[in-house]
Amino acid sequence: MKANATHSGPAAARNPISPANDVLGLNGADLVHPGLVNHPTLSPSIQVQILSIVDATGSASIGDIVAELPGHTDPVGAIFALIAADVLVVVTAGIIDAHSIVARPDGDPNGGFNSEDDETPPATSPDTAAGSAKDAPPIDVSALAEASLPPDLLLVPSSPLKPRIVMGPGRRRAAFKHVPILQQAGVYIFLRAHSVYVGFGTDVGARIAAGRQMPDGTPNVIIAITDMQDGLSDEDARALERILWSYVSSDEDFSLINGVPDGAPIDPDRYDQLALFASEVVLALRQAGLMFLHGSVRERLASPRAEPERLGAPRRIDDLPEGRVMELNYCGLTALAAERDDGTWLLLRGSDVRIETVNSASASASFQRAAWLHAGLLEEARDGSCYVLKRDISFSSGSAVGHFVSGSRGFGLSSWRAIEPGDDELAELAC
DNA sequence: CCCACATGGGTGAATTGCTA
DNA sequence: TAGCAATTCACCCATGTGGG
8 A cells, every 4th residue: 555655764764874873974974064964865955955945934844845855765864864963853743754844943044054055946835745745755654753763662653644625615616626636546525405425536636526426416515535645545545435424424414315335445454544534534524514513522533333224233142133044154154144024134243254355255345344343343253263243233135144254255145044043053152 | 417338246157276 | 086165257237427
């Protein structure tokens, strides 16, 4: 995934002449000029370039500076060489990442150095810098932060995702196509009276401009959501669409026009990051007075436990469910489900769910594992051999249930066999 | 607004792989 | 090699998307 791309940062951190260890060029290099910081990553022109980016507005984010130095192999190392030499300081608190802001010490434009030759053209605005971020080398924020930590202190990785939300009136739909920061994977929301549509696009700006998703004319409000660092892959955006759809389904002010999106195959850790991303979106839209206005903030930030109509009513483990009880044995695991009169199936709590999904399985098999692990509806079995379902969950068919529990298309309707559920059958599930 | 097309779920058949 | 389990494939259908 793009967000996890690596580059040479870790190597630089261990390098004996990395910024942390040789900030003043004590390894024998000469000081060519007292106003120049001597460091392998810093040529005089790079130093001047970085400082002019900072001076253009008085400060700059590390990500912006990196974006302005597309040809540089270690732009972050260069920035930290200047920080270590007290030419720049980090003015934001907390963990160093691409959003951290650097400036001259005490607001001094010269930062204690004479920058008389600081005459390079002014840096571009942060917006254009972000627009060119795609061409810059990927930023390894964890390597960047670890380079600044004392020995034995480790950085705990956190989600690199941060939403950027652009909104506008529906009549300006076409304008979304021309916004550089929307020419990337993302999701969008259309509002019209009490109707809402949640969609995704691999180029979300173009998707908004071209689509005909609202059946009754144009939407009143369009909301476009991308990641600050273009960190969403196409599959992330598909999964995020389904996660956000689920959040929106709990907003009683609106009814959804579209059905459950397909989602995408996703691993549980990435799902958790996308769910956090979605809750940041929810908070922003609530604070903007647009959506998610009912109930407490805490209530709104916790996504619904499952999509509408999926969760079965609470049931004691030894109570018989409504319908005909069926059993599926697969891959050494067992699942029980109840086939109901309306054709839907209820997968019973306590059923085994295989941890892996095969390549040919549908996106839902992987997505639902991640979603229900996130919600606590699936838990890993004590011996780690499989997941165990904690609540009854509804499916559209026996084939769908078999597909989900086995993580493979091979276990369809014909794989199930009816059983007479005695106490021992249900007791088995209770274990 | 209509229609053609793409996509994905549901299903059973075919194929592959493992083990006794 | 036979038998079984696991996986993939092919088909049909419903739904959503995008172009005219």
